[in-house]
Amino acid sequence: MPKKYWLFKSEPDVFSWDDLVAAKNRTTTWEGIRNYQARNLLRDECRNGDQVFFYHSRVNPPAIMGIAQVVKEAYPDPEQFDPKSKYYDPSADPDAPRWLMVDVQAVKAFRKPVDLPTLKAHEDLDGLMVTKRGARLSIQPVEPIHWRVISRLGQPKKLT
């Protein structure tokens, strides 16, 4: 199975790239996905070792901050059952969990974060989902060719 490529969005006010780098083992749970299309991608397509662009949304400018990888494949998101969580889903059934999450680990930081205007302007990035009107999906597949172009722009630096 060839490695696949993704873009995961996060609001840095909630959880930022720096938060991930500072986390234990530079790893976090990616809880809170509450969209069926994103859930299905996690369940059906997202595998250990897949590469992930970490994207900051709802900031100006939005930007890809670095590269992470999937280190644990889809499993039930416990917050769907926690009434105190903002991700609580009262209709989720413990016997048939509705919402899934994966774990991701930071791998390389971009020396030069690649912002949305740059993504939009680059002629080799036509068709990239995040630049399209209405691309609200929080888990997006990325074409290998697009991955290579963006990685080069970001000048990734291995985390030590």
Added chain:
DNA sequence: GCCAACGTTGGC
């Protein structure tokens, strides 16, 4: 903070 886009809910 605004608001367009779009996903989900629920009455019928």
Added chain:
DNA sequence: GCCAACGTTGGC
């Protein structure tokens, strides 16, 4: 099953 109302996302 339609679709209006509603809630959320996310760029600006």
